[in-house]
Every structure is written in structure tokens, then in C-alpha cells.
Amino acid sequence: MLSKKTKYGIKALIYLANSPENEPVSILDISTSEDISRKFLESILLLLRKTGFLSAKKGKGGGYYLRKNPQEIPMAAIIRILEGPIALLPCVSLNFYEKCADCSNEKECKIHNLMIEVRDSALKVLENRTLADIAYK
Amino acid sequence: MLSKKTKYGIKALIYLANSPENEPVSILDISTSEDISRKFLESILLLLRKTGFLSAKKGKGGGYYLRKNPQEIPMAAIIRILEGPIALLPCVSLNFYEKCADCSNEKECKIHNLMIEVRDSALKVLENRTLADIAYK
DNA sequence: TAATAATCCTACTAATCCCATAGGATTATA
DNA sequence: TATAATCCTATGGGATTAGTAGGATTATTA
Numbered sequence: 001m002l003s004k005k006t007k008y009g010i011k012a013l014i015y016l017a018n019s020p021e022n023e024p025v026s027i028l029d030i031s032t033s034e035d036i037s038r039k040f041l042e043s044i045l046l047l048l049r050k051t052g053f054l055s056a057k058k059g060k061g062g063g064y065y066l067r068k069n070p071q072e073i074p075m076a077a078i079i080r081i082l083e084g085p086i087a088l089l090p091c092v093s094l095n096f097y098e099k100c101a102d103c104s105n106e107k108e109c110k111i112h113n114l115m116i117e118v119r120d121s122a123l124k125v126l127e128n129r130t131l132a133d134i135a136y137k
Numbered sequence: 138m139l140s141k142k143t144k145y146g147i148k149a150l151i152y153l154a155n156s157p158e159n160e161p162v163s164i165l166d167i168s169t170s171e172d173i174s175r176k177f178l179e180s181i182l183l184l185l186r187k188t189g190f191l192s193a194k195k196g197k198g199g200g201y202y203l204r205k206n207p208q209e210i211p212m213a214a215i216i217r218i219l220e221g222p223i224a225l226l227p228c229v230s231l232n233f234y235e236k237c238a239d240c241s242n243e244k245e246c247k248i249h250n251l252m253i254e255v256r257d258s259a260l261k262v263l264e265n266r267t268l269a270d271i272a273y274k
Numbered sequence: 275t276a277a278t279a280a281t282c283c284t285a286c287t288a289a290t291c292c293c294a295t296a297g298g299a300t301t302a303t304a
Numbered sequence: 305t306a307t308a309a310t311c312c313t314a315t316g317g318g319a320t321t322a323g324t325a326g327g328a329t330t331a332t333t334a
Contacts, residue, residue: 001224001225003291004292005292007248024309026308027309042311056309057301057310058301059307060304060307060309061303088138102171102172111144114270114271118263124258134251135247140321142321164280174322182281183282186281195329196278197279197330198280198331201281
């Protein structure tokens with residue numbers, strides 16, 4: 001299940017996608033509009049900035065704005081940053097791969113192969129939907 | 138990501154599927170063969186028994202055995218019991234549904250609709266693969 | 275019938291993660 | 305210079321995860 005962090009992050013990104021381009025939006029604005037704890041949202045936006053999704057402008061009139069067009073941001077990329085792996089097991093994760101300690105032969109492992117199928121079917125959706133697809137009404 | 142509980146549970150079920158039918162297998166047997174903490178496995182098998190996947194026989198020569206044929210057990214059912222919802226949000230879960238507090242119109246919610254797609258694509262795999270598919274070599 | 279081998283059941287613990295908050299430092303604007 | 309914003313680090317409570325402990329119960333068999 002997605003954490004609140006992820007859900008809040010997505011809602012904030014939708015909010016920014018629906019704001020006038022290149023006009024910074026303050027944390028307070030987003031947190032009151034979307035009813036999200038201000039300080040918690042702050043840490044989320046900080047993360048989204050450090051990972052290249054957002055830029056920030058400090059000082060009066062400052063705030064956050066999208067660095068790229070919403071059409072260029074796949075939902076899979078957002079979820080990976082906020083939530084972590086999309087795969088159900090580390091051994092089938094494309095971006096957070098880890099070998100299973102208890103598995104000597106990955107290619108023969110039936111659980112492994114099943115989880116690859118699940119991952120691919122989920123990715124097929126999440127890689128092909130962008131922020132623009134879910135942001136605009 | 139799947140918890141160890143889920144992974145251990147699946148491995149135990151595979152082990153039982155590959156054991157001679159109707160011959161009980163002891164916790165100790167499974168835990169040593171699969172290198173799983175005996176006491177932790179005990180609680181997992183207890184859960185699988187209470188939810189109808191396994192039957193148990195007490196006393197000497199006793200142990201656990203599958204209640205149904207592996208072909209009749211979809212992986213989705215196993216994961217739901219051990220892990221919980223397959224969906225990424227409670228508001229799109231078929232078996233663990235919960236309304237989102239922050240969402241007034243589910244049908245119009247774009248996040249909701251995206252997550253339905255993800256859920257359905259994962260279920261398409263997990264409902265159609267049975268324990269038999271992953272147990273036999 | 276007594277020893278033994280197994281599950282059953284409840285409670286407990288340590289570690290980690292999630293959600294949120296606090297408070298000051300820094301920076302830009304008017 | 306006052307103000308409004310982000311930046312950054314630290315902290316705390318609660319929930320979840322993974323595992324442990326120990327005795328109660330039940331069935332077999334010698």
C-alpha cells in the first residue's frame with residue numbers, strides 16, 4: 001500500500017500541475033488547499049526538489065514549481081522516489097535490486113518469475129501514465 | 138514489498154505442495170529445510186490453517202498438509218491472507234475496501250482510477266497463477 | 275500408562291518505519 | 305529592516321515487523 005507521504009506528494013504535484021506555469025506556489029498554499037500537515041509536506045517537497053522534480057524559489061513570493069512538463073513525468077518515476085520499489089520483491093526490482101539471501105538460482109526460482117510478471121504488468125500502466133494524465137480534468 | 142512473513146508462507150506452501158499427499162509435514166521439517174525461524178514459521182502456519190489453506194494433525198507423526206489441491210489455490214488468495222491488500226490504496230481494494238477521508242468523489246478521482254488500473258493488471262497475473270504453477274519444477 | 279513428539283495459544287521484545295512536529299538558519303522581496 | 309518564504313537537522317510517539325518464550329493440549333507408541 002502507498003504511504004501517506006506518497007499520496008501527499010502526488011496530490012501536491014497535481015496541484016502544481018494545475019497552477020499557472022513558472023509561478024511558485026508556497027507550501028502553506030498547498031498544505032491548506034489539500035489539507036496536509038504543513039511540516040510533513042515541507043519534507044516531501046524538499047525531497048521532490050532534491051530529486052529533480054521541483055525547483056524552489058526562496059523568500060517572499062517564493063515557493064515550488066514543476067521543473068518539467070507534466071507530460072514528461074511518468075507516474076512510475078514519482079512513485080519510485082516517494083515510495084521506493086514498485087516490485088514486490090527486491091530480487092525483481094529494476095531500480096532497487098537486491099539479491100535474495102535464500103535463493104541460489106534466480107532464473108529457476110518460480111516465485112521470482114511470478115513477481116517479474118506482476119512487476120511488468122504494473123509498470124506497463126505506471127510507465128505509460130504521466131502526471132498530466134492524472135492532473136487535468 | 139512483500140514481508141518475510143508472506144515469503145516464508147509461500148515457501149512453506151510450495152514445500153507442502155511438493156510433499157507426498159496427505160502426509161503431514163512438521164514445522165521443524167519445513168523450518169530446517171527452508172531455513173526459517175521455527176517459532177515464526179509456527180505462527181504463519183497457524184494462520185494458514187485458520188484461514189482454510191492447511192489442516193493440521195497433532196501429536197507424534199503429526200504436522201501440516203494442504204487442504205486443497207495446489208491447482209485450486211490462486212496466488213492472489215495466498216497473498217491476501219499473508220500480506221493483506223493487493224491494491225495500492227484502500228479505496229481500490231476489492232477485499233479490504235476503505236473510503237479515502239480526503240476524497241469526496243471517487244469516480245472522478247484520477248488517482249483512484251489509475252490505481253484501479255494497476256490493481257487490475259496485477260490481479261490478472263495473480264488470480265490466474267495457482268500454487269501448482271509455482272510449486273512444481 | 276508413561277514418555278514423547280507434535281501442534282496450539284498467548285504474551286512479550288527489539289528494531290524499524292511512518293507520520294508528524296520543532297525550531298532555528300538562510301535567502302529574497304518590498 | 306521587516307517579512308515571507310524555503311532549508312535543514314533533530315526528535316518523538318505510535319504502528320508494524322520479525323522473532324522469542326513458555327507452557328497447554330493432543331496423539332502416538334513403547
